[in-house]
Amino acid sequence: MKKYVLYGTLTAIFLILALQFFNLQISQSSLYTEKSLENSVKMVTQFPVRGNIYDHDGRLIVDNRPAFSLYLIPVETTERTIQIVSDLIDIPAAEIRKELRKAGRFQPVKVMRQVDIEKLTWIQENITDLPGIEWKSEPKRHYIRDSGLAHLLGTLGEIDEHELDAYPQLEPGDIVGKKALERTFDDEIRGSKGYRFVNVDAAGRVVGQVTNNKTIRPEPGKHLYLTIDFRLQAYADSLMEGKRGALIAMNTRTGGILTLLSKPDYDVSKLSGVISSEIWDHLLNDPHHPLYDRVCxxxxxxxxxxxxxxxxxxxxxxxxxxxxxxxxxxxxxxxxxxxxxxxxxxxxxxxxxxxxxxxxxxxxxxxxxxxxxxxxxxxxxxxxxxxRTGIELTNENxxxxxxxxxxxxxxxxxxxxxxxxxxxxxxxxxxLVTPLQMTQFVSILANRGILHKPHLGYKLVDPLTGREEELPAESTKIEGIRSSVYDLILEGMREVVDGGTGGLSRLYGISSAGKTGTAQNPHGKDHAWFIGYAPFENPEIAICVLVENGGSGGGVSAPIAGAYLKKYFYYKGEYDYELERKILAAIAARRDSLKALNDSLQTLVIDSTAQN
Amino acid sequence: MFQLFKKIDYLLLISLTGLLVMGLLALYSTSHTGNGGGGTTNYFLKQLVWILIGLVLMFSVFWIPHKWIYAAAFPLYGISLFFLVLVIFVGKTGQGAERWIQMGPLSFQPSEFAKLATLLAVARFLYQGEKDPNQPVNFILAALFFVVPFLLIIRQPDLGTSMVFAAMALPVLYWAGLKLSNLFLIIMPFLIILGSFKFLTFLLLMAVLVIFLVYYKRSQLVIIANFFLNIAMGLLTPVLWNHLKPYQQNRIKIFLNPEVDPRGAGYQIIQSKVAFGSGGGMGKGFMEGSQTQLRFLPEQHTDFIYAVIGEEFGFLGAMLGLSLFFLLLFRGIQIATIVRNRFNSIVAIGIVTIIAFHTVINIGMTVGLLPVTGLPLPFISYGGSSLITNMVMIGILLNFNKNRYEY
Structure with missing residues (x-):
């Protein structure tokens, strides 16, 4: 009898164990399999490379350089890690803790973008003492040619809540264009993130790649070609140096903007990465408001x-x-x-x-x-x-x-x-008008009523396939204005340049038309305006120059416009500075000889009076 | 020599071999986990050495005259008590408990050997003069054999191992002739301890006790003594609870609800269940278990080694292991019933109990049925002291089976 009690007890207990085996491994197998996958497979985001920006002729303006962002994983990080990171990147520990609390326990929180390579190296060396820290490669913008382009290019920054609502495919911490072209063409040049899956061990270390069909390669953004001619943009920048105002030049036949300059501007590279509060305060408190795009x-x-x-x-x-x-x-x-x-x-x-x-x-x-x-x-x-003209810039007035x-x-x-x-x-x-509206206006006049919408985007190029995609240009006709009206107005404008108030904008060998403006304003000296186009007979370029509180339009803005137009035609091989020099020398010589004649006549008169 | 092999119990040997091989496979798998496989201790090779030593000892024990075992009972008990006292003074601490004695390059746990020594001593005590454990004097003296090492081990503290002594006492005394009704009275205070966390279950258990006492028409003295003993135990429970180390309290709390702290102490139970359950029917394959290989499974070479088997060999492997244990234990009980010597019979039951208790507690913990106690799984978990004790015990069973017709 006693042995049956023991056999029975043993059998009963082992049956319970077997049932639990069945329960875990057969009935709930899929549940635990899923949990085990969650445990060991981690999704790694791969950030795409943002498209480059080129000028019309393919001069590289902006590309990307490797950079790294620092992340903390709330559940793994320790108070000591937070302290060390706080000292390292100069952000108060309390602020980091706040950010960590906001995020989910397992979601990495970006604490710093574009970490110095020295700091990153230090972290890599001390990684075992810094649980919960990780870094991801995140290319940053690199500005090769930036003269006068700050307002045009705009800046990048971390996505905010409104943008998250607008782009459901993006995630907190993603970098998006914040202003101007970077913002307008964000969808095209941002590219799309890739995901790959890696095996991690219990300490979160990557131990191998997972090959599954869920892997998505990151897609680089498209390269953006602008209608801007960088040579002219840089030249305009030099013309407007030290002034406040705007210079816009536009192809009257397409609406493509050749130059779009707002001065003063700022160092765009300093605003497109991690913005130091010093620089930010300095820009905000600058009485000349360099963050303001005067163009539009x-x-x-x-x-x-x-x-x-x-x-x-x-x-x-x-x-x-x-x-x-x-x-x-x-x-x-x-x-x-x-x-x-x-x-x-x-x-x-x-x-x-x-x-x-x-x-x-x-x-x-x-x-x-x-x-x-x-x-x-x-x-x-x-x-x-x-x-609004509808140009690809943000916050147009x-x-x-x-x-x-x-x-x-x-x-x-x-x-x-x-x-x-x-x-x-x-x-x-x-x-109130914007310089861009004035440019559009003068272009319509030059075209006798045809409006080519001002635009900056010329084409998009897929970096992988090389496929080009021209950006559409829009044109409309201003109806209801008689041709004879244009004849008269344009003739008046030609005369403005040819001996009128806009004489200082004059080109030698190429006819042009324009109009000056000297606008009174409550902020001090008059604003100096000049709008014009050239050549008069067969217009191809429209220009608008505004110098804030510059004084008279004819005296300040017209010569700037003239210099710019000369350069434009010079680059086209149609302007001859040598000829200009000769003509001016001839005029000066004539003026001198006239003066000499006049002087000698005076002397003659004085002499004859004296003789009397 | 040939004669000797004819007398060996192959069923016992086969199931033992199966379990040892399974254990080695699991250890081999865990030794090659993570990035720095070479950096971690190679448990597989060390265990292999222990198994070889164990086999030598096992066959030695198998080979010696069974009367030597009887003769060694009291001296062994004395030695193991000595070491248990010694460990208090020179013990090495591991995980908040002093369990280890260092001897040269080796360290061993005296409590492992004390289990066997105590069993032998109690069996010999009961065997001498055919003592009836139903006699209070005999019962109390027999119980004392268990209580002394129990108290020495529980103060290390090692709750898991000390429970082995309590668990071993019942079947041994029962096998020696203790009546079921008396057994019930002995178990009752422990049930009361567990039950009195809630007042209602405490009352319920007391009612069962009273009905039982009246039904069996026990003497008034017994009734009154038991009644008050159980009430005292119930009252004592909160005191006992407070006496547990915080980590022990935690283990029990977390066993009751592992999700309260999934990254902390509950982590072990959850990870163990995930590893075990994700093995599915056929397992992920040898050395292919992600939870094991990526070290999500904690204590995978000792406490949770059965989860490695569950993950890599699946339901099939887990059931095979369970069957091997069942076969081994079943055969153990059979040997206890067929041996003619009463001492041998009692020792056999004690051995079966020790192995069964470890097996059930460890696997029960791995699959989330029982709290985490840190008891190793016989023949499979890494650890020399436990392995050698267990193999010596199998050696004793083989010996007794060989001598089953002797008195």
Whole structure:
């Protein structure tokens, strides 16, 4: 009997064990298999290489260099690791702890981007004392040519919550374009992350590759070719050095931007990696606001350049005939106010062409009153003022084109005066435009109504296949303006350069047209504007120069535009600096001989008087 | 010599060989895990040496006259008690317990040998003069043989091994003639200890006790003594609990709910179950178990070695191992029933109990049925002291089987 008790007990207990074997290995086998896979297979993210950026002719502007980011894994890291890392990368330990708490226990938290190679080496050497630390390769931007390109290229940064919502395929810690081209073309040039799977041991060390079909190779981003000509961009940068303002040049036949410069700018390489708070504070507190893209982010009063809009409105609406003459005594009285022309002694009697050539304020005050606000507003809108150009930049300012309802809203119905309207006709008052809008405007004029949308992207090239993909350019026609109106306006603009206010923009051997502007503003000296295009007969380039508080448009901006255009044609092999030098020398010689003649005549007169 | 081999019990030998081979395979697998396989101790080779020593000892024990074993009982008991006292003074500490004695390059655990020595001493005590363990004096004296080493080991502290003495006492005394009803009265206080974590189970157990006592018409003295003993035990439980080392308390708490601390102490149980369960029906293959090879499985060469077998050889391998154990133990009980010498019979049952207890506790822990105690798995876990003791015990069984017709 006793032995059966023992046999029975033994059998019963072993049966229980066998049942548990069955339970774990047969019934719940898949559960535990899955858990075992979670244990030992780790997904490793492979960051893609961001596409390079080239100029139109293939000059490399931006590429990438290897860099490493430092991560901590909350569950594995220790207080000691946090302390050491905190000392090493100069971030308070409390801040790191906060970041770690926010993340999941097993999710690596990026604590530092672009770690120095010395620091990384030190970490690698001491890795056994630093549980929970890891690093990942994450290419960083490397700027080969950056003269004057900061605003254009824009910066990169870690993805924020809004962007995470917009791009569900991205993850916290990913690097995305934050501004300008890096932002606009982010989808194309970012590439896509790859994933590979590795076996890790219990200490998290990689012990081997897993070959499974879930491996995804990272796809490099496409290379972006710009319409920019880097030589011209760099030249423009040198022309605008030390000034505040913008210089934009555009191919009138395509809308492709050749140069897009905003000054002052900043060292883009310092803002596209890890931004030191010192540099950031310095940029933010700079009274010249170098972070501001003057090309399209701020609106300026256009000054006299805008007289062209009033002139077109008046002609096209048939309000005046092209031969309508008005008198400029140097001042004009509106209601109880007297406003002055820029030329104190007055321009005398002028027709429209003369008024454009000499940029007569008094003529356009009168013209403004004749046109009326609604027609003025209509033509402003027709030339796309008050709306974004849609260029591939961020935070574009639409500018402001006031209308009757705007004035009624701001000042109250009937409370605003005709003086305001007169002011608008000369590009002063509430109207705000961006230099980019002015460039687009002058290009439309040069094309006699055809608008090629300004753009920076020229083509995308797949780095793996080499396949090229031209970026589409959009064109529209501004309808309803008579050809004869363009004839007259363009002729006026030609005269501006040829002996008018824009004489200093003049090219020798190539005809051009333009308009100066000297915009009063509440911030100090006048803003100096120049818009123009060349060649006059067969336009191919439009230009706009703005120098903030620079003084007169004809004196400050026109020569810059002239120098730029010369360089443009010179690079094309169409401009001859030698010829220019000869012509100028001849003119100087003639002036000298005239002066000598004059002097000798004077002497003659004095002599004869003395003899008397 | 040929005569000797004819008398060997092949069933016992085959199951033993099977288990040893299985253990060696598992150890070979764990010795080659991780990146620095060479850097870690090569448990496989060391264990192989221990097995060779064990085999020599086993066949020596098999070969000697069985009366020598009887004669050695009390001296061995004395020696093992001496070492258990010695370990208090010169013991090497491992994981918060002083268990080891260092002798030259070797270290051994006296508690392993004490198990066998105690068994032999108790058996001899009961054998001399055909003592009836139902007699209170005999029972108390027999129990004392267990209690002394039990107390010495529990203060090391080594709860797992000391439990072996308690577990061994019951079947041995039962086999020696202790009535089931008396056995019940002995077990009852321990059930009360476990039960009194909850007041309701405590009351329930007390009720069972009273009904039992009345049903068996025990004397009033017995009834009253048992009643108060059990109440005292129930009251003592919280005190006992507080006396456990924090790591022991933790082990029990975490056994009850391993998920409370998956990265801490519960980690072992979870990882063991994951390794075991992920083996599936056929296993991942020799040296292919990711949990073992990547060291997710803790203590894989000792406490959790059966999870290595479960992972790499699957349900099939695990059941094979279990069957080999069953065969070995079953054969052990058979030998206990057929030997004519009462001493031999009691010792055989004791050996079966010791091996069975280790096996069940260890495998039960590996598959998450029992708390983590740190008892090695006989013949399979790495460790010289345990292996040699177990093989010597098999040697004794072989010896007794050879001499089964002798008195």
């Amino acid at each position: 982010q701020s609106g300026y009063p256009p000054g006299s350049t805008y007289k062209l809009v009033a002139a077109i409105a008046a002609l096209n609406e048939g309000i005046i005939s092209p031969y309508r003459k008005m008198n400029c005594p140097g001042y004009f009285v509106i209601g109880r106010k007297t406003v002055r022309c820029w030329k104190a002694e007055g321009h005398g009697t002028l027709d429209l062409e003369g008024a454009i050539k000499n940029s007569c304020n008094v003529y356009f005050y009168q013209l403004g009153l004749l046109i009326g606000l609604d027609a003025w507003n209509k033509y402003s809108k027709l030339f796309h003022f008050g709306q 639409p500018g402001l084109v006031p209308s009757t309802s705007y004035y009624n809203r701001v000042y109250g119905e009937g409370k605003w005066t005709k003086g305001m309207l007169a002011n608008l006709a000369i590009g002063q008052g509430e109207i």
